[in-house]
Amino acid sequence: MRFASLGSGSRGNGTLVEHGDTRLLIDCGFPAAQTERRLARLGCRGEDLAAILVTHEHGDHLRGVARLSRRHRLPVWATAGTAAALRGAVHRLHRFDALDAFAVGDLDVHPFPVPHDAREPAQFVIGDGVRRLGVLTDTGTPTPHIARMLSGCDALLLECNHDPAMLAAGPYPPALQARVGGDLGHLSNTQAAALLAGIDCSRLRHVVAAHLSERNNRPEHARAALAAVLGCAPEWVGVADQEAGLDWRDVG
Numbered sequence: 001m002r003f004a005s006l007g008s009g010s011r012g013n014g015t016l017v018e019h020g021d022t023r024l025l026i027d028c029g030f031p032a033a034q035t036e037r038r039l040a041r042l043g044c045r046g047e048d049l050a051a052i053l054v055t056h057e058h059g060d061h062l063r064g065v066a067r068l069s070r071r072h073r074l075p076v077w078a079t080a081g082t083a084a085a086l087r088g089a090v091h092r093l094h095r096f097d098a099l100d101a102f103a104v105g106d107l108d109v110h111p112f113p114v115p116h117d118a119r120e121p122a123q124f125v126i127g128d129g130v131r132r133l134g135v136l137t138d139t140g141t142p143t144p145h146i147a148r149m150l151s152g153c154d155a156l157l158l159e160c161n162h163d164p165a166m167l168a169a170g171p172y173p174p175a176l177q178a179r180v181g182g183d184l185g186h187l188s189n190t191q192a193a194a195l196l197a198g199i200d201c202s203r204l205r206h207v208v209a210a211h212l213s214e215r216n217n218r219p220e221h222a223r224a225a226l227a228a229v230l231g232c233a234p235e236w237v238g239v240a241d242q243e244a245g246l247d248w249r250d251v252g
Contacts, residue, residue, distance in 0.1 A: 001107075001128040001251045003155065006030065006038040008137070008210040009242035013061050015135060015157060016042060016248075019128040022050045022105030025068075026124060026135060029060040032067035038245060046072040050105045051094075054078040056118035056138060057085035066090050077104070079111075081120025098122040112149045114139040117184040125149050131251045133157070137211040140184040142195040151199040155206035155251045157240065158196070160222035161186035167216040186211065189225035196229045204230070206249050208238035 006014030012029035016039075023044060028035055036046055052074055055061055066088035069076050075092040083095055096102055098113040098120065110125040116138045123146075126133045134153040136146065150156060167177055167188070179185050187195070192209070207230065209222040219241075223234035230237070240246040 001126075001131050001133065002248050003126075003133055003157070003251065004042050004248045005157070005208070005210070005240035005246035006035065006042070007242050007245045008240035009212060009214060010060055011242055012063065013137065013211065014038065014245075015240075016044060017107065017126045017133060018248075020106035022107050023048050024051055024053055024104055024107060024109075024126070025049050026053045026126075027055055027061040028052055028064040028068050029058075029062065030064050032064040032071060035064045035068055041245070042248065046074070049074050051075045051077055053104075053109065053124060054082050054086075055123055056116060056121035057082050058118060058138070061138070062086070077102070077109070079120040079122055082118070082122075085119060096122075110149065112145060114146060115141055115143065115184055117179070125153065128251075131155070133251055136187075136195075137161075139187050140182055142187070142191060142198075147195060147199050150195070152203055154203045155208075155249065156196075156204065157208045157210050158192050158226070159187040159211045160189045160192045160209040160217065160225065161211050162188050162213045162216040163218065163221045164188050164190060166218075166221075167213075170216045172216070180213075180216070186213075189217065189222050192222075193225040193229045196226060201230060205251060206238065207236075208240050208246060208249070210240040212239065212242075214242060 001019040069090040137159040
């Protein structure tokens with residue numbers, strides 16, 4: 001199993017996961033044409049995808065879903081709350097419960113609910129029967145259930161949205177600062193590090209910081225926070241960039 005990022009941040013998100021003959025796209029927050037270009041950068045085409053999984057309805061995760069689905073006849077998986085907000089018809093819609101696992105081709109999908117200011121947001125642990133990739137972004141605060149889902153994963157794509165000091169001193173108005181830093185907003189570097197400290201990291205081969213704010217964070221801050229918990233060099237921690245994304249990483 002391997003994974004890659006098309007790009008991660010407030011201007012668009014997309015994560016590829018592949019095992020055997022199955023390629024899943026988690027979120028499609030870029031316009032369809034831009035998504036195609038980002039897929040090509042990773043050696044993938046829209047028609048190569050088995051399905052699109054959607055975490056929630058915010059535009060930076062949903063923007064290109066409907067058009068990409070129709071263009072390549074791709075099924076879309078979403079919670080009922082997220083599905084209600086889909087703009088435009090998709091090729092085929094599968095609604096899932098955020099507590100029920102399902103399979104798409106060669107991959108097992110274990111969704112889990114998260115606190116975020118969306119209708120019915122979910123994140124995912126993706127497995128191939130041996131290895132597990134945990135994907136967690138757009139979460140206001142860690143919960144015990146989130147910790148249980150991510151414990152023992154072989155790879156993590158983990159939100160490090162903001163540095164608390166930078167957010168407090170940054171350009172956002174107070175209401176937006178409160179939203180981002182609130183219990184239904186986004187994880188800070190500090191919260192992400194605390195989550196890591198409370199789970200079983202013994203199997204981890206990859207940790208990637210994701211959904212970094214371009215105004216309220218720096219890659220070096222996110223890396224340092226996670227590396228301090230893991231006891232590794234900051235350079236070992238990857239970062240999914242807004243423009244460059246993240247090249248393929250083999251989980252095993």
